[in-house]
Amino acid sequence: MGKRGPQCSICKKSELCKSVNELLDRKLTYQQIAAKTDLHHKTIGRHARECRNEETPITVGKPKRKPPRMPAIEGLDDKAKAEVLVTYLHAQLRWMGRNAGGDTKSIALLTGQLLNAQKTLAKLNGAFDLTETQIVRSTPWKAIMAKVIAVLEKHPAAVLDLQRVLGELEAQGKL
Numbered sequence: 001m002g003k004r005g006p007q008c009s010i011c012k013k014s015e016l017c018k019s020v021n022e023l024l025d026r027k028l029t030y031q032q033i034a035a036k037t038d039l040h041h042k043t044i045g046r047h048a049r050e051c052r053n054e055e056t057p058i059t060v061g062k063p064k065r066k067p068p069r070m071p072a073i074e075g076l077d078d079k080a081k082a083e084v085l086v087t088y089l090h091a092q093l094r095w096m097g098r099n100a101g102g103d104t105k106s107i108a109l110l111t112g113q114l115l116n117a118q119k120t121l122a123k124l125n126g127a128f129d130l131t132e133t134q135i136v137r138s139t140p141w142k143a144i145m146a147k148v149i150a151v152l153e154k155h156p157a158a159v160l161d162l163q164r165v166l167g168e169l170e171a172q173g174k175l
Ligand SMILES: [Zn+2]
Pocket: 002, 004, 008, 009, 010, 011, 046, 047, 048, 051
């Protein structure tokens, strides 16, 4: 039971309190927890702030975690650099997929960069004849695109940005 004790309708019910706390620990938003528990999101927010001393309210669209940081690539050879870049871009896209309120232009740009990085890596791996079609049909690419598409569906305008960015990269000979 928290500080507010019997005043808090969540703290009053120990089973409910336990499950709400677990969801808060998993960094679900108040709205997401409200949908799961039939509680009002304000009740959950009050419990989080006043009973659990959580200072920052979590709101929809707010990043649940910090975005991944670009690892240091100095001193690596080209192949290792490309591998780091592909991994980093995957992580960035996953992060953006989870934070759908994020910047859709960046998502479109990242998607183009990732395709580019994967092509570079394929070349460095000696697969000179790896075509764009083969990359696009690969399992990792499909998994990424499924996430990207889920975000783009919520932001239809970003589809145009994505097409524009991919078109630009193609025109620059980067794809
Ligand atoms: Zn409480």
